[in-house]
Amino acid sequence: MEKIQPRSLYLEVADRIRDLIEQGSLLPGEKIAEKALCETFGVSRTPLREALKVLTSEGLVENLPNRGSRVVRLTRRGVKNTYDVMGALEGLSGELACQHLTDADVEEIRRLHQLMVGHYQRQELAPYFEVNQQIHECILAASNNDVLIEMYNNLSQRVKRIRYSVEMGPANWAKAVADHEAILEAIEARDGKRLGDILRAHLGHKLEVAAVSGIIDEE
């Protein structure tokens, strides 16, 4: 029997707003009108405002006293900073994962890797990204460190608004796949140090790609 777990309204609302930001219904810099959102969600201002405060402390929204909330703008510098930190966290996740990965885990990652390479060869961008992310999530989960997972997910959320899909050039893509070959090797060798180093470096390439995307401000 499955437990029913009561969730607070403000968490629900926060999730919904996160979705709106992620999919681009709420754009960076855009003012968030409380009344309007209350009506679309069918809740009062209290839980909505609580949700906005949570999102503010998550770094997705900023709050100007007496002037309401807006979606934070992405700057090139801010995105670079975020990726740098994510790289460090991924590096740690790699080191820790190697201490915990079971043979079954490795097998699963190998399977995903092959799948991903297939998508690359057939130039199927969206599925490629999908599986790519699954691999990184696998490693992250295997780190067995929930603080790490929480931090990474927070940062990840902040840059999820960037859509790489169209801008991914062939050179970058090839490099990413090459990185992943090395990642798989390190995992199979359970070489935590090496896996960490590769993962730390791996994220660096995404940045130049992201920079050309539309929604980043040049401050």
Added chain:
Amino acid sequence: MEKIQPRSLYLEVADRIRDLIEQGSLLPGEKIAEKALCETFGVSRTPLREALKVLTSEGLVENLPNRGSRVVRLTRRGVKNTYDVMGALEGLSGELACQHLTDADVEEIRRLHQLMVGHYQRQELAPYFEVNQQIHECILAASNNDVLIEMYNNLSQRVKRIRYSVEMGPANWAKAVADHEAILEAIEARDGKRLGDILRAHLGHKLEVAAVSGIIDEE
């Protein structure tokens, strides 16, 4: 002329509650009675509840639906996880700092380092910790990465409740000072990679020390 910057009430309240948790007036696992806190702060429940939600998303407080908020308990595992992540972040801060440190910065760190060694030789624990923290903050600030700083401060806040002062044994202390000698050398050589590695390892020692402290649960 200095600008006056309006701060929201809920932020003020959040700061105050953070202080209460840090100094131990609110103990891990303790239930936070809204009414009582409202009276001590002289505010209504609305800003207080908003503050509690912020602290929840910061990981200092947990929120059980319909059953109120409590201060999160520190577990040995949780503290280890936190230190692991902080270590990774410190490592990154070292690498980045080496790219930005001016000669004046290095001179300042050298000064702090000598000061700290002096405190060590005279076995002045509290001042030692004070200066020690200043050094790490210097490096962190020099990273020029505000996302990193924000993340680190959040994690740091979570474990600030642990008081190491009394438990620091002579062996651990000597090792910590030795680490710091290596840190200074790496900084003077502007060797980001090495500084990063040292800092990543440096935090590991704190854990055993923390474990014997009183407020950690064995879950």
Added chain:
DNA sequence: AATTTGAATAATGAATTCATAATACGGAAA
């Protein structure tokens, strides 16, 4: 015409009120 002033309007911040779920307590039954 451009800028400033001030009233009207709208939005936010915070307190209060109302509804609902959890806890505490007292009595009844085993």
Added chain:
DNA sequence: TTTCCGTATTATGAATTCATTATTCAAATT
């Protein structure tokens, strides 16, 4: 005495109300 049940009390969740601060826009002044 111990356990169980039902009521009273309390605390929390969320909506509403009130107060204050911004914003808008028209009129007045330079």
